[in-house]
Amino acid sequence: MSNVTTRALRLLALLQSRTVWTGPELAGELDVTERTVRRDVDRLRSMGYPVLTSAGHGGGYQLGAGRELPPLLLGSQEAVAVAVGLRLAAASGLEGLDAEALRALAALDRILPPTVRSEVSAVTDALGVVARPVPAASAAVLIALATAVRDGLRVRLDYEKGNGERGERRIEPRRVLSVDGRWYLFAWDLDREDWRTFRLDRMHTVHPSTFPITPRPTPDIEATVRESITVGGYTTAVVARIRRPLHEVEKLTPVRAATVTADGEHACIVRAGSDSGDLRWVAMHLISLGGPIEVIQPPELLTVLQEISTWSGAATLAADAR
The missing domain is CATH 1.10.10.10 (Winged helix-like DNA-binding domain superfamily/Winged helix DNA-binding domain)
Incomplete structure (x- = not known):
């Protein structure tokens, strides 16, 4: 050449x-x-x-874009990165995208040079994704929302609430986020005149418009979405102080379990939510953080923590234990 x-x-x-x-x-x-x-x-x-x-x-x-655009040229490391991304996409929780991602991975394998193909195969054969089942979101919904975010356009949603009620929502989408295997949209709700977090798996259809979104002050999107997921959708708000540094507690707290903020150098505030007055799972998570717990709200959380302490303190060693 x-x-x-x-x-x-x-x-x-x-x-x-x-x-x-x-x-x-x-x-x-x-x-x-x-x-x-x-x-x-x-x-x-x-x-x-x-x-x-x-x-x-x-x-x-x-x-430029066009029908005459050539096939994508990839180096070996770029090809590995694309293959890993496709494997993750196949387990992304997006309905229909799993099969498309695997077909794309097969197509990639056919066009790669032998040396690059062997490197990609070695990496992808060693990969596995283990994830707990979550409600699947539509790949078409994701693409429509991501396009609207990119173009700065309003959309209409056919949205289903947690109680099964369906209705139309007029929104200005700002960010699509994947949080612990589940997909969310952060948007300005035009009818409620406030920021809202929507689950993609509850969206039946998305109708993009030609109306541009209105520039407005935007809060910290990731922090707001996490707060909405962990506290906003529940009937009971739980707040407790843990006597451990923020960086230690954050490592022990799943993204969708609670929000954690610093409270001085050696303590932090944990916020979570609970439904139906059952505080046991929140209490168990607080115990797992491994630091002294101070209950801020609700007061009945203290009773639940004490009951768990009594119950676990009565544990015994099984007679057939080895």
């Missing part, structure tokens, strides 16, 4: 790897002059590849 052809393929790979490159950046990557870069860009255009040029601040070269 000639140096010109090798350089053209390298230029094509660079253009695929980033949205915009300046002439000096490409010249530095290819170790050639900017004049040579311009000639190579013209060569790619003559071969049917849509290389666009924009002037001014932030301008440069970029690969």
